[in-house]
Amino acid sequence: MIPDITDAPNAVELETIRGDIVFDHVGFHYNPNRPILKDVSFTIHAGDHVGLVGHTGSGKSTIANLITRMYDVISGSISIDGHNVKEIKVETLRRNIAIVSQEIYLFRGTIAENIRYARPDATMEEVIDAARAANAHDFIMRLPEGYETLIGIGSRSLSGGERQRISIARALLMKPSLLILDEATAAMDTETERLISDAIEKLIKGRTTITIAHRLSTLKDCNYLMAIEHGEIAEQGTAEELMEKKGVYYKLYTLQSEQMKKVMAGL
Numbered sequence: 001m002i003p004d005i006t007d008a009p010n011a012v013e014l015e016t017i018r019g020d021i022v023f024d025h026v027g028f029h030y031n032p033n034r035p036i037l038k039d040v041s042f043t044i045h046a047g048d049h050v051g052l053v054g055h056t057g058s059g060k061s062t063i064a065n066l067i068t069r070m071y072d073v074i075s076g077s078i079s080i081d082g083h084n085v086k087e088i089k090v091e092t093l094r095r096n097i098a099i100v101s102q103e104i105y106l107f108r109g110t111i112a113e114n115i116r117y118a119r120p121d122a123t124m125e126e127v128i129d130a131a132r133a134a135n136a137h138d139f140i141m142r143l144p145e146g147y148e149t150l151i152g153i154g155s156r157s158l159s160g161g162e163r164q165r166i167s168i169a170r171a172l173l174m175k176p177s178l179l180i181l182d183e184a185t186a187a188m189d190t191e192t193e194r195l196i197s198d199a200i201e202k203l204i205k206g207r208t209t210i211t212i213a214h215r216l217s218t219l220k221d222c223n224y225l226m227a228i229e230h231g232e233i234a235e236q237g238t239a240e241e242l243m244e245k246k247g248v249y250y251k252l253y254t255l256q257s258e259q260m261k262k263v264m265a266g267l
């Protein structure tokens with residue numbers, strides 16, 4: 001399915017966005033006989049660092065897709081800074097919201113062009129600075145044609161960790177007001193993981209951020225957490241509040257710390 005989202009005739013263009021996001025009874029499905037989000041309501045305040053957890057397939061990445069309007073809601077509404085997203089120019093959203101994930105969209109073009117994606121006017125120097133900060137410069141320079149290497153459909157493919165660092169470089173260059181980090185499920189070696197988390201730390205500073213995570217340790221810096229289950233936000237609050245609730249988050253936490261103990265004990 002190719003998303004086909006266009007601007008409403010009265011769509012507004014915003015120079016920047018602050019990042020106040022409101023989901024109001026949002027319902028969504030990709031396929032009518034399989035509802036994904038049933039009744040999702042939450043508020044994110046500009047400057048927040050929100051963590052989103054939930055089982056695989058619960059709809060976390062879908063929430064990110066709706067904020068960036070890759071798809072439109074079926075029922076309810078989403079607003080950003082008080083404007084319904086359907087009434088904000090798609091270009092405004094693309095320019096101000098960055099998603100960092102392994103499933104980043106790479107088009108057929110050079111690495112440099114792919115990093116420049118949201119800022120076509122960026123100079124080569126800016127591209128390289130962003131790639132350095134994203135810890136991507138070294139692997140790019142090891143490719144036969146460096147920044148001029150062709151990637152995307154039908155040409156050289158990159159590993160998940162490499163794609164993710166390209167997406168971090170792209171986001172650093174873009175200086176988005178809203179950042180969505182969609183953590184990879186695939187395991188990465190410790191060194192790559194460290195390179196990525198260092199780069200992400202630079203990226204998060206001073207931005208409204210939504211972090212989608214499987215490993216709860218990724219969420220240690222979030223000031224607010226939400227747990228999604230059965231198409232709804234089952235719990236929200238600070239990590240301490242959710243621990244006290246002994247619900248979804250608590251279960252995930254206990255499970256993960258038990259696994260961790262086993263790893264530490266070499267079992």
Ligand SMILES: Nc1ncnc2c1ncn2[C@@H]1O[C@H](COP(=O)(O)OP(=O)(O)OP(=O)(O)O)[C@@H](O)[C@H]1O
Binds near residue numbers: 001030054058059060
């Ligand atoms: N483009 C699509 N077309 C049809 N179904 C889709 C599409 N994208 C996702 N889905 C389905 O919607 C559900 C929610 O997917 P989503 O990617 O939002 O889950 P998630 O919570 O991000 O999972 P994970 O933790 O594995 O990343 C899944 O069952 C998935 O198979």
Ligand SMILES: [Mg+2]
Binds near residue numbers: 061062182
């Ligand atoms: Mg996902």
